[in-house]
Amino acid sequence: MAPTVMSILVPTDFSETADAALGYAKRLAGRLGASVHLLHVFRDPFAPALYAPEVYAPVPPETRERVLDDARARLAERLTADEEIYFRGTRGIVTGLAANQIVKYAADHGTSLIVMGTHGRRGVAHLLLGSVAEHVVRTAPCPVLTIRGLDGEEEGTGAPAATAERVA
């Protein structure tokens, strides 16, 4: 077993908790000489799984592009061009269910460590399935470092309804 940390994956939903995790990851990466990879999972708010078929409608391409542009800008604020060089970093956006996509990314890229915040999302899905972080902890192909956010923190893009409203 060689637990040297070569690359750190930081999933972000742009919450304060995720930002704190990213700050921690940069510090750790600086210490260990590891690379930092920032990943945002874009969950299509109109994905069929969330709604009954009668209300399902595909996201209009222009809306989708706008959301993706917004995500790219937010990623670039968090891992700047300079930091990208310093940390041999990357920024990525993928679509799908957060936990699944995070685990898949880690497996595909041979990530050594995932650093992520908990309490990023709340609501019924949390009660039923646990948070994204808990799901990642259970299924990740590598060690996972979790950092707790402040209790009671409300996350900006949390509930599907809020996301749908904002995007629509």
Place this chain on the structure above:
Amino acid sequence: MDTFIAKILVPTDFSEPADEALEYARTLGAHVGASLHLLHVMHEPLLAEGLVAETTIAASPSLHEQTLAEARKGLACRSAGTASAEFTLGDTVANITAYASRLGADLIVMGTRGRTGMAHLLLGSVAEHVVRTAPCPVITVRHHAV
């Protein structure tokens, strides 16, 4: 020197996943210049299952003594290179988080799949519980995932 991780707490139930986590913590600790602190929370099966009251355990010194002896032995053979190795008796998760606070731990490193069974199905593993309640960041190392 940047000492943002000065103390790493490694809870152990002496299982294989816990030993893997300890190895991980040793290497990480060496890289970041942190000291290692081992904690074993005594798993008193009868007590853990809630079948007997704590007073019954106290009234059964032979059972308690055997558990103590196992705890000492288990810690002794794992304590090389650690700054401290202690054990407590009681609820595993509560003891780990309380100990982390008392120690001023900067990081907890622990294995998952340490315990399974009904309690796992209902409540999640000990590690998942610690993740939800720890006063500091937690690294979970999945058994055979490293």
